[in-house]
Amino acid sequence: MEIAIIAHDGKKAEMIQFLMDFKALIISKKIDLVATGTTGKNAEKAGFKVTKFLSGPYGGDAQIAARVAEGKTNMVFFFRDPLNSHPHDPDIAMLMRLCDVHDVPLATNPATAECLIKSI
Numbered sequence: 084m085e086i087a088i089i090a091h092d093g094k095k096a097e098m099i100q101f102l103m104d105f106k107a108l109i110i111s112k113k114i115d116l117v118a119t120g121t122t123g124k125n126a127e128k129a130g131f132k133v134t135k136f137l138s139g140p141y142g143g144d145a146q147i148a149a150r151v152a153e154g155k156t157n158m159v160f161f162f163r164d165p166l167n168s169h170p171h172d173p174d175i176a177m178l179m180r181l182c183d184v185h186d187v188p189l190a191t192n193p194a195t196a197e198c199l200i201k202s203i
């Protein structure tokens with residue numbers, strides 16, 4: 084099972100805390116993590132093995148959107164910062180749209196991600 088993790092800057096600390104909270108489950112269920120560049124670097128620093136793509140503003144969201152469309156990514160945890168706008172908002176909308184098109188579970192906050200990861 085492949086899970087994509089993506090967090091805007093204001094939400095990166097919450098993403099790392101979430102990963103730490105569920106580290107045992109991530110390891111025991113052999114979950115493959117993929118991530119946008121900077122989120123992935125942060126997760127690596129916290130001790131996780133992650134396949135990193137480009138940073139979000141440089142196309143990372145679009146790369147993960149492609150994996151969703153190709154059926155490679157099974158779940159997306161995207162902790163968005165709702166209080167800021169982003170230059171790559173079109174890519175973000177595309178990723179979310181493709182999750183809906185392909186019926187891929189998408190969590191945009193830690194509470195929803197917790198429900199999803201506990202369902203694995």
Ligand SMILES: O=C(CO)COP(=O)(O)O
Nearest residue numbers: 119120121122138139140
């Ligand atoms: O911008 C992002 C998601 O839209 C996240 O990208 P980074 O993980 O590279 O910061």
